[in-house]
Amino acid sequence: MKLTRRDFLIKGSALLATLGLGGPMIFAANGSVLKAQGTDEAGPESPVLVVIQLSGGNDGINTLIPYGMGGYFDARPTLKITEQQVLALNNEVGLHPSLANMHSYFNDGKLAIVQGVGYPKPDRSHFRSMDIWQTAEPEKMASTGWLGRYAESSLLAVNNPLKTLQIGNSANKAFMSPKVNVPVIQSLETYNFVDPKTPKADQNRIAKAFMDMYDPQRQGTVIRVTCDHGKEAYESVEAVHSLVNAYQAKIEYPKTGIAKDLQLVVKMLSGNSGTRVFYLQLGGFDDHIQEKEQHAVLLKQLDQALGAFYQDLEVQGLENRVVTMAFSEFGRRVKENGTGGTDHGTAAPVFVLGGKVKGGLYGVMPSLTNLDSNGDLKYEVDFRSIYYTVLDRWLQGDAQSVLGKSYERIAFI
Numbered sequence: 240m241k242l243t244r245r246d247f248l249i250k251g252s253a254l255l256a257t258l259g260l261g262g263p264m265i266f267a268a269n270g271s272v273l274k275a276q277g278t279d280e281a282g283p284e285s286p287v288l289v290v291i292q293l294s295g296g297n298d299g300i301n302t303l304i305p306y307g308m309g310g311y312f313d314a315r316p317t318l319k320i321t322e323q324q325v326l327a328l329n330n331e332v333g334l335h336p337s338l339a340n341m342h343s344y345f346n347d348g349k350l351a352i353v354q355g356v357g358y359p360k361p362d363r364s365h366f367r368s369m370d371i372w373q374t375a376e377p378e379k380m381a382s383t384g385w386l387g388r389y390a391e392s393s394l395l396a397v398n399n400p401l402k403t404l405q406i407g408n409s410a411n412k413a414f415m416s417p418k419v420n421v422p423v424i425q426s427l428e429t430y431n432f433v434d435p436k437t438p439k440a441d442q443n444r445i446a447k448a449f450m451d452m453y454d455p456q457r458q459g460t461v462i463r464v465t466c467d468h469g470k471e472a473y474e475s476v477e478a479v480h481s482l483v484n485a486y487q488a489k490i491e492y493p494k495t496g497i498a499k500d501l502q503l504v505v506k507m508l509s510g511n512s513g514t515r516v517f518y519l520q521l522g523g524f525d526d527h528i529q530e531k532e533q534h535a536v537l538l539k540q541l542d543q544a545l546g547a548f549y550q551d552l553e554v555q556g557l558e559n560r561v562v563t564m565a566f567s568e569f570g571r572r573v574k575e576n577g578t579g580g581t582d583h584g585t586a587a588p589v590f591v592l593g594g595k596v597k598g599g600l601y602g603v604m605p606s607l608t609n610l611d612s613n614g615d616l617k618y619e620v621d622f623r624s625i626y627y628t629v630l631d632r633w634l635q636g637d638a639q640s641v642l643g644k645s646y647e648r649i650a651f652i
Contacts, residue, residue: 286633289504289517289563290386290413291497293541295524296365297567298534299587300616302338303352303604307331310607314574318531318581328352332604337538340546341590348598349549350590351651353625355605357586357618361569365525365583368568373413375623375642385626385641386516387416393636395419399513406500407520414518426499482510490551497521498544505551508560515634524567530580541565545592552594562593562633562652566622572615573607585611586618589625597651624649 301318305311306325325333326342332354334342344350358377362368374381383391386403394402395418405411405423414421483506492498500519507514521541526534545563552558570587586605605616627646630638639645 284560285513285515286635287508287515287517287557287561288629288634289501289519289561291541291563291565292369292411292518292520293524293565293567294365294369294520294522295526295567296368296569296571296583297524297587298526298530298581299567299570299584300573300581300607301530301534301571302335302538303332303354303588304335305332305604305607308604308607310573314607316575317579318575328600332600335535335538337535338542340542340549341592344545344549344592345598349594349596350592350598351596351649352600353589353591353620353649353651354600354602355586355616355619356566356589356602356622356625357569357616357620358622359618361585361615361618363569363583363585365568370412372566372568372622373411374415375626381412382415383417384411384413384415386413386518387419387421388641389516389630389634389636390414390419390421391416392640393634394515397513397515401507401512401514403516403518404507404512404514405518406503407496407518411518411520424503426503482512483507485510489554490547492547492551493540493543495540495544497540498547501544501548502551504561505548505555505557508557509555526571527576527580527582528578530575549592559594562591562596562629564625564629565590565592566625570616573610574614585615589622591625591629591651595652599651601649601651620649621646628652 300311301315301320304320304325306320306322306327307330312319320335324336326336326338327333328342328345334345341350345352358371360377362371362377370380371377373384375385390403400420401422403414403419403421405414405421406425408423408425483503486506486509492502497519504517504519507517521537523533523537548563549558552561566589567587570584571581572584574581576582602620605619607616609617611617623642624646627638627642628649628651630636630641632648632652
């Protein structure tokens with residue numbers, strides 16, 4: 240397929256919007272393009288964190304189900320998961336029936352579930368609560384994110400532009416930093432300048448036309464910076480595709496967005512990208528209506544994607560290098576509403592999965608009857624304790640400087 244002039248301009252503009260002006264560029268600090276054979280400066284066994292944001296406010300009560308606690312069945316006459324359906328973890332709580340892989344990982348000691356996670360004076364706005372989780376600053380509006388501060392304090396000297404990476408198209412303040420740029424890959428398929436099915440001769444012709452158009456030697460000084468960015472952006476796309484070519488697919492992934500994103504994580508790591516933190520998103524958890532069916536579908540997508548992901552990591556010999564943390568900006572209210580759903584709530588579980596994770600239940604499941612003044616769960620664990628543990632014990636970073644003070648470590652690592 241040949242590229243028309245219109246397609247050429249659209250594709251070039253999209254490329255620059257993704258990588259370009261003032262945004263993250265994929266180059267080594269010396270100005271050279273990243274090569275696939277680049278080494279992980281932190282070493283081949285360096286720990287990797289994968290963060291999965293469950294956007295919309297996941298219903299924690301129907302994810303980690305308190306089927307043995309008073310009040311659950313009364314509060315949810317239509318949304319309840321019956322005791323026979325629950326994947327029991329003990330005689331009090333169990334997992335939603337869609338989470339069969341996570342139940343297996345829990346039984347194998349690889350899944351830690353931190354119960355009742357939240358923060359003081361909870362905010363039930365999606366935007367503000369997500370800001371709080373992404374910046375780790377509940378008391379003020381912050382100009383930096385918690386992972387941006389980690390990159391500044393622990394990775395600034397690492398000469399690898401892919402040391403942190405966002406996959407997907409969600410706005411993300413977790414990486415906000417005036418010192419560190421974080422590349423964004425919406426998908427590998429869109430991370431192309433030209434359709435790979437285009438004949439090689441046409442690919443070469445199109446590439447030359449693009450490079451000529453953005454040749455700074457042919458342009459005036461006013462747009463020379465733009466030309467430099469355009470040329471470098473094109474080269475960086477080729478570099479990333481070269482990097483993931485080392486991957487050999489041995490596990491079949493589900494045909495879902497989150498599964499495809501997790502597979503890209505494995506592709507990058509197997510190509511020795513040297514990435515230390517990946518950030519992904521699975522959306523759709525704002526279940527005000529018809530929650531029972533929708534929630535089951537989303538949890539199944541997450542569970543099946545994680546199942547394929549950890550099988551793949553094992554096949555690639557990477558399972559002990561990766562810890563995955565899944566969180567949502569808040570949970571849902573205890574009582575179901577009148578439209579077959581639940582409204583914005585407070586505390587919810589956080590999941591931490593990995594070959595070196597010490598699995599089990601941590602924290603305390605909040606009471607379903609002893610609620611706060613708004614009728615919501617009282618949180619038991621400050622989310623910054625999870626961040627502190629991950630930063631300090633897993634990523635081996637300066638957790639205190641990132642979070643501003645020390646927090647209690649949780650023993651899952």
